[in-house]
Amino acid sequence: LVLFALILGVGLILLAVGFIPAVARAGPDGEVAGSCYGRAPGHAPGHATGDASRDARDAPVGSVASTPLAERGSIVVGGEPKYLLADPAHNRLFVSDFARESVVVVDLATGLPVRRIAVPGAPAGLALSDACDILFVACYSGSTVVAVDLSSGRVVARAVGLEHPWALATVTGPGGREVLAVTENSADRVTFLGIEGIGGPQEGERSGSEGVLPRVGEVATAYYPYHFDVVTGILYVVSYGGRQGGRVDAVDLATLARMWKTGTGKGSFDIQVSPEVAMMVVANLSGQSVGLYDLAGKSSGEIGLGADPRCVRFRAGGELLVSLQSADEVRSLDVRQATTAYTVAVGARPGAMTWLSGRRTGPPDDTLAVANQGDGTISLLSPGEPVAEFQDVPADHLFRACIRTLALRGAVSGYPDPDLTGQICFRPDSGLTRAQMAKVLVMALSLHTEAIDPAAVDYVDLDAEDGVFPFDYVQEATAAGVISGFGGDPPRFGPYEPVTRMQLLRIVVKAAAAVGSPLPAAPAPAPFVDLPSDAADAAVVNTAFAAGLISGVLGADGRLRLMPWAPVTRGQAAKVVYGLLASLHTGDLRQ
Structure with missing residues (x-):
């Protein structure tokens, strides 16, 4: 009797803490109402409530056979x-x-x-x-x-x-x-x-x-x-x-x-x-x-x-x-x-x-x-x-979606955290060099190959010994017609010079045409008070604005400004390139 009482007591304790399946709570139809697959007694199929439902927010983290x-x-x-x-x-x-x-x-x-x-x-x-x-x-x-x-x-x-x-x-x-x-x-x-x-x-196709x-x-x-x-x-x-x-x-x-x-x-x-x-x-x-x-x-x-x-x-x-x-x-x-x-x-x-x-x-x-x-x-x-997150690009950052997308496409990778926390930074407010811009476009537009390509143009300020960055990215971008260097004999590229806002627009409009998806011509001039006087640059700005790639800066006087010769930031460049990707072949719809 003592042994029986001990066994019964242990069993009740185990049942109370959940080590024994709750068979005692089975519903009148024989299903286990307390199991994750059962349904509460008296409820129609598909409307299980109470113990029959499991809330995955509070459920323990489980394991699946496949790699996450x-x-x-x-x-x-x-x-x-x-x-x-x-x-x-x-x-x-x-x-x-x-x-x-x-x-x-x-x-x-x-x-x-x-x-x-x-x-x-x-x-x-x-x-x-x-x-x-x-x-x-x-x-x-x-x-x-x-x-x-x-x-x-x-x-x-x-x-x-x-x-x-x-x-x-x-x-x-x-x-x-x-x-x-x-x-x-x-x-x-x-x-x-x-x-x-x-x-x-078929007949309908031939006749139109x-x-x-x-x-x-x-x-x-x-x-x-x-x-x-x-x-x-x-x-x-x-x-x-x-x-x-x-x-x-x-x-x-x-x-x-x-x-x-x-x-x-x-x-x-x-x-x-x-x-x-x-x-x-x-x-x-x-x-x-x-x-x-x-x-x-x-x-x-x-x-x-x-x-x-x-x-x-x-x-x-x-x-x-x-x-x-x-x-x-x-x-x-x-x-x-x-x-x-x-x-x-x-x-x-x-x-x-x-x-x-x-x-x-x-x-x-x-x-x-x-x-x-x-x-x-x-x-x-x-x-x-x-793909790692950038610790200086929080969820509410203006350009977070654009930066994250380019990181997922391998176009941007960031810098080690200066505090050596093991995280990486994007530095969205820092400037962007021309070599970095070449890499961003080559990767975003899937133009990169593993092999280091021969020089498309012998830029005086680039050497094959520079390796993938900046030499290979610049040469791939040049060969694709996405970007070009400065004139001169011999020509130079200026890999470490900053990219201005006007240069960025020239590059992305040219890149769209180079990959077979020219941006549609603008139906009207862009509303910038500082629109470039050069006709070619003005056309580029109008096209970029019509495509939604840029919006300008609202001044204290209530007028929009382009600020074409200001250095572009890394965050702004990410936004424009993201917009370029979203605009590819939209000209098909206008046609």
Whole structure:
């Protein structure tokens, strides 16, 4: 009896401190209400509360099988990147620019925009034909889906009468036919469009007329369907829902019929299905959580996040990446343990995410691209050490986003902290030399090669023995036509002379033309009272101002000044080069 009492006492103590699973708290249906995957008794699937929900803000930091991701690269597209579509076979990334009503085509080998395609309305979802020659674009504000011939950039077919289309995907429908699935926000349905005969030589293309993407089926959803995922012939559609929460509908693509539906959390926006862990996850915007379900739609609880999740993407080993727009971060969750593994700070207002893999060149495999809607950048997350932060560029610094982006592109690296704290400084208010400017442009525009190039111009004040900096960077910039030296015989470059504000504008306008993306001519003169009298310089200033690269300095008299001959600071130069990257190929849209 004494031994029994001791064992019972120890057991009760262990139960109280949590060393024994709380089997005693199992609900009436046999599920463990206190476990991270259980749901509270009396609550419908998808609305787990109380002990059944875990808050990842307070959850212990867990571990995942994969090496943690870090922000190690950046692509500047400008505007408002809303949706991403990777085409690894052709080393490119398509980006919906919601603000500029266009689709940006990015070369993944260089991380630079190479083309912008205007579309009839703010674009959301994107999809490619099997041959990768036709891009389908959901034009949300235009209430249409268009098929764009990527060789010409021309719309060759469209679907009319759609009600705010959002997500797109090419899927195999009834009879093995390829169809285009599209969610219609305002119509509460998924519509299927026929796409046979779209692409390649066709009568409409030869005549210049547009074809039609016909409706071939539809399935009703709950209020405001947004995203979907496709796994083994099933389309899983998530709807935002009303006061009672959202919903997931599972659609059999062979018959275009609903198989089942299940309730989800408040403001359901994105969905991802993983056969590897036999789990479906739903991002709940209003609920600030991700809901967990099996592949039949049965809820196993939810994980609270304390911020609004915009996108969810699985990684091998049960790791779930979640973009949190209000927190400016991507959070890694171990869904098996319902714990936070790590977080990664990214750009402003992150949203859509996609994996980049199978490319010939460019970012490494296992790279996640994250669209930052607030600053027009794409963060590239990959395994490895993160790019260091500059201790003298705080989060509220005027040029922080510009400086951080150039650091991620390898264009700036900073200086050791003079106090020897192990940190590095950027010195945003210090001046910039011409050699440093050459390096910034060469790296920002992906013109650098590992080998030291032969001299394009034999500058008298540069020697090959100077190595990569400044010799190689200057010669690469000169060879590309991005920058040039001073006249004379022999010519000189002036590598350690300061860059003036006027020189900076000449350089970036010249650089845009050199990489095949000349900035559009200004429609009107810039409003500076000290506009240079030289006609060529005045044209450069007008062009830079019209492109949004400069804004000037407001004087005490209320008038704008350029101050063309003042030395430019490192922070100002970062802002102008960042603006150059965001302006590449914007002339395509004006044409």
